[in-house]
Amino acid sequence: MEKIEFRDNLPLRIVEDLLARRKGKDFSDVLILLPNKRPAYYIIRILQDRLKTPFFPPHILSIDEFVEQTAIKVRPGFSRAGDLDRVWILFNIARRAGLFSDCTFHHFFIWGLRISDIIDELVLEEVDEKKLKNLPSGPVPEEVGALVLKLGEVKRKFFEELGRTGFTTRGMDFLCVADAIGKAIMLDEFNLIYVAGFFAPTRIEQRILDYILGLEKTVNFVQEEWRGWNFRNIFLHSGFDLHSQIKRVGEILQERLDPVNTAVVLPEADGLIPLLSMVVSGLGKEYNITMGYPLYRTPAYALLDGVMKFQETKVEEGYYAKDYISILMHPYVKNLVLEDGKEARAIIYSIKRKIEKEWNRAFISIEAIEKYFPEITEVHRYFIREMESVKTFGHLGVCFENILSFVLLRSPAGGYPFAGEIFEMFFKVFREMQESVFSSEEMQKEDIFDLFRYYVRNERVPFNGIPLGGLQILGVLETRNLSFEKVVVIDVQEGIIPSVDKYDPVLPTIVREFLGLPTYREREKVFRHHFMSLVNTAKEVHLIYRSGQKEGRSRFVEEILWEKEQEQKRILSKEAVKQVNFRVETIARVPPPLKKDSRTLQLLKNMNFSPSAIDRYLSCPARFYYDSILELEEKRDIALEPDSGKIGSCIHKILQRFYKPFEGKKVILKEEDEQILLNLVERCIREDFGEIRGDVYLLYKIAEYRLKNFFDNEKTRENWKILYTEKEYNNVSFPLPGLGRDVVLKGIIDRVDQRDGRIYIVDYKTGEIKKPNKKIKQALYDRKEIKAKIKSFQLPVYLYIYSRQNSISSWEDLNAEFYSLKDNKEDFLFSDEEDREKMEEVFLPSLASLLAEIFNPDIDFERDNEDEHYCEYCPYSGLCR
Ligand code: SF4
Missing domain, CATH: 3.40.50.300 (P-loop containing nucleotide triphosphate hydrolases)
Structure with missing residues (x-):
């Protein structure tokens, strides 16, 4: 030699x-x-x-x-056991040895992978069998500890069983x-x-x-062994996040780029897509990727995960609408071409609209969708119906293979970047699922799905970077024994470089030392050797790290700085590290004023003003403009989580149905009426939100509790008659002298009562109540002052409308109230006789002044962003920036 x-x-x-x-x-x-x-x-x-x-x-x-x-x-005749097979064999050995007895296979899977790797390591490091008999204990979970104590026996049985079934492992092949x-x-x-x-x-x-x-x-x-860093060739940079690091990579590559002799090293896969989109695509040069990209971060996985989630969230009432729409809106599905040659996109948008706008239900039926849109049946077959009958892991592999084959055949997915590598890897995974030794074992569907998720977590798409032309983009492992003239490494953080996990969940350091297995110290030595080799053999090296990270910059960066300082015999301050700066140019973009042109004035003229539209103007004229003039539709989500608006309408519906039979009659509530009310609570909540579970159950319980309290309060009322429920009024004139014509008002009053000969307008409230200040004595003419003091015109407008429609000329026998269902409290507009004078002296003139402002062509629709909370929930906030 x-x-x-x-x-x-x-x-x-x-x-x-x-x-x-x-x-x-x-x-x-x-x-x-x-x-x-x-x-x-x-x-x-x-x-x-x-x-x-x-x-x-x-x-x-x-x-x-x-x-x-x-x-x-x-x-x-022997072949390497895949991950699934070796863990399954190990699982059965562990179970027979009385270990992991409370664990299902999918829960065992991650442990099993780690344990079978350790068994291989024992072979690779030629650990003496005798040592496995008296292992010291270490801080590991109880079940794992019990298995480690029997490691020698488990290893022997594991290899016997593998040999019997014609399988080998990496360790067994090395031994052979x-x-x-x-x-x-x-x-x-x-x-x-x-x-x-x-x-x-x-x-x-x-x-x-x-x-x-x-x-x-x-x-x-x-x-030759490396003694120290070639620090004169090394330049240090610090960014504040991944994107700023990538930006610096772009700047470095722009200077004298010789792609073939340049390597960009990405220790973590997160950086790959931003690097390609922010930097590499703009260079106009060839590039090669050599690294493993996690399979679970690909769009194909997102689709399969969505398909599993869709099955998991199915309930008696049907499938969860939000999950259904997520599947349809996935780019692979949206871009499918259907059997009849038409694009799926248009049908999918129609389905989405139907579910969100017309049905507005949390749960949907696949059959109902197919009745309206028969063209979607084929998509349902692959993505939904076949999945319904999954009972084994092998069957899931078949379903997924059919789904991705269908996608490849009928959509442009195959032409997307890296589709070849990603789909190839998935088909390899599906084949393993179908060929694994436990492929026909029946399991709970949810367990099968979880097992798939755990399994895929460990799989990487191998980008092999052949041919070698162009800029080289590599993972750290892939740089071993290679040299480049220019090297750029990002994420040079402690914990990433070197990437050595001190904690071993199965064999703690004390046990590894006892067995003579490499510990994190030896692993760091190996990492250091290869990294120093990459860095020290290059002519120009750029190491970039994120400042402000919990883990801090890598110990290698500290060593390089130390060596630089030794040479220069002084402490190097900030000049040794170049900071990445984003020049932030603050563009004070002022949205254009919302003027009243002739068309707007015409629309205003024809408008029927409801109390809520008036209140909306009072809070923010711009929001009124977007909503009532432009009629921009608020972005509505389907009834996924019960939102406050929908809860409010449901409670109104319950009370309307409850009191409708009493309309026009004297009311005496009896005990049995309580049950009628509670039955209505359940029925209406089911109608509006689907099955009573999760958030909906909580909502149901709250509604039941509040309406019980409400009933107790209502029961005590005497001498009481309900005149109307949900009474709608339209075309009520409100004179506006300066305008030369009347303004038209409208409104729906929740309930009108007659109590002791007086009329009460009742407005149910499930949320916040805005009521005029008691202390106002005179009319107000400034919108902001009206907003601060009167707050809401709802009750005065209802009173006005009711008095006009019923030709009542005096306010004496009228009152209005907010009925808070949250606090079970009634809040009246007039609490004494004097208050009634405010209708003429305060509310109506203030209302006239506000309406006059709305019609004034010289006053723009102001964006009133005083109330941050109001803006936060405003659907038009995007138009105000
Ligand atoms: S975001 Fe604020 S200022 Fe803009 S329209 Fe909405 S409420 Fe008005």
Whole structure:
């Protein structure tokens, strides 16, 4: 064996050595063994560049590929167990050993993955079986601790069961090859072998490498140890969030960009999409991505998750409307082409409108939708009906495969960026689900869905970045044994770089040390070696971190700063780190004034003013303009959570139905009437909100409680007659002398009572009550003052309307009240005789002044944003910025 030390660019050094040893173009008897796969592509590319003619390439394998291929030769007929199979086998062994007995498979899954990895690690580190018998205890969950105590037995049974079913694991394959090498495996087919770039291999890897390194024909490329950082080439930057970091990446790449020799390193997948959209798309250069992107962050997963959620939220009353609309509005579904060749988009919007505007129900029936929109039946079949009968994990795999195949066939989804890699990965997952050993086990549907979610959490879409042209975007792991001239790394935070979790939920450090397994300290050493190699071999390095993070910048950044300070013999302050600044240009955008043009004045002229429209103007003229003049529809959500407006209407409906039979009669409430009222509460709530559960149950209970109290109060009333319920009045004239014509008023009065010979206008309130101040003595002419003091014209306007419609000329026998159902309290407009004078002296002239302002062409519709709370809930707030 020959040993060669190298410092940088391993692929280049290997090619130079190979070409120095070998003439000609046939390298098929050469084996190059590497710790990881990626440098192989660079070796081939450099060979192509150097030879410029076709050639027989060497065998370039990562140690994992070498082991997997060799194990198949040594033990044919065995295949690697997928995650699902190995965890299922382990689960059954654990259950038979009386462990995890309260756990269902989907709950065990995450633990199972971790435990089976640890069993493999015991093999890879050649841990003595005897040591597994007397393990020290550590801080782990009880069930896990019990399993760790039986780890030796579980491991033996696990491997026996895998062997019996024709499965292997990574650890089993390494063991098989390590035992066979030099006996059944001689590597005679190779005349030259390179072992290159290994650092801190596992014990079993070392056993395999020891044999190969013992051969005369082997060349061992070993990287010199790094002592310190090449800090003169390193530039530090700090951003305040992910986007500011990405912005800095863009600025760095703009300077002398040589894409092929530049690497952008993303330790976390979060940065990929912002990097592509904010920076890379604008460079106009080729790029290559080499990293694992979490499958659960893809749009296809969002669709499948939505389809599962839709099944999970189904109740007796039907499917949850919001979840149904979410599925339809997913871009893959919205853009489908239906059986008849028409685009689904138009039908989907019609369905959405029907559900939200016409039905306005929380729950829907699929059959009812199909009755109106038969074209959507095919979509329902794939996304809903097939899912209804899922009982096994294998069946879920079939349903999902059908859904994504349908999407690929009928929508442009296949043309979206990275669709190829994402869909391929999903189809691989679905195949594993269907072929897994427990694919036919019946489970609860919810458990099957959760298992899928856990399973997918661990899956990554492998972007393999071939060919190597263009800017390289890599994960940290993928940079091992590679060198670039320019390197930009983001998220250089503690906990991410180095990414070493100190906490092991199954084998705490004390147990790992006892077993001789690498602890977080050794893992950090390995990470440090590769990271220093990437950084120290580059000519220009930019490390970017987020300031103000809880975790702080990486310990590597601190070391680099320390080394810089040592050299300069002074403390480096802020100049050592470039801050990312966003130049914030405050554009004081003033929305245009809302003027009254002739069309607006004409609309006002023809308008019937309700008390709520008048109050809306009083609170904010602009809101009145958007609502009553432009008739912009408020964005209404369907009845998902009970909102206050809908609750109010439901309570009004209950009381209207309850008192309707008493209309025109003297009222004497009896005990049995209470039950009638309570039955109405239940019926109306069901009608308006669907099944009584969750938030609706809470609402029902509150409504029941309040209306019981209301009934108790009403029962005590004597000498009382109800004249009207929900009485509607239209075309009531209100003279406005300056206008030359009358203004028209309208309104619906909740209830009109006659009590002891007096008329009472009753307005039920479920929320906040706005009532005129008692102390006002004279008319007001300024809107803001009216708003502050009179607050609401509702009761005065109702009184006015009622008196006009019933030709009552005196206010003496009239009163009006807000009946608060929340506090079970009646709040009267007039509390004494003197108050009644205010109708003529205060309310009506103030109302006339406000209406005159509405019609005044010189007064714009002002945006009154004094009340932040009111603006916060204003549906038109977007038009005021
Ligand atoms: S956001 Fe405020 S100022 Fe604007 S219309 Fe609504 S209530 Fe008026």
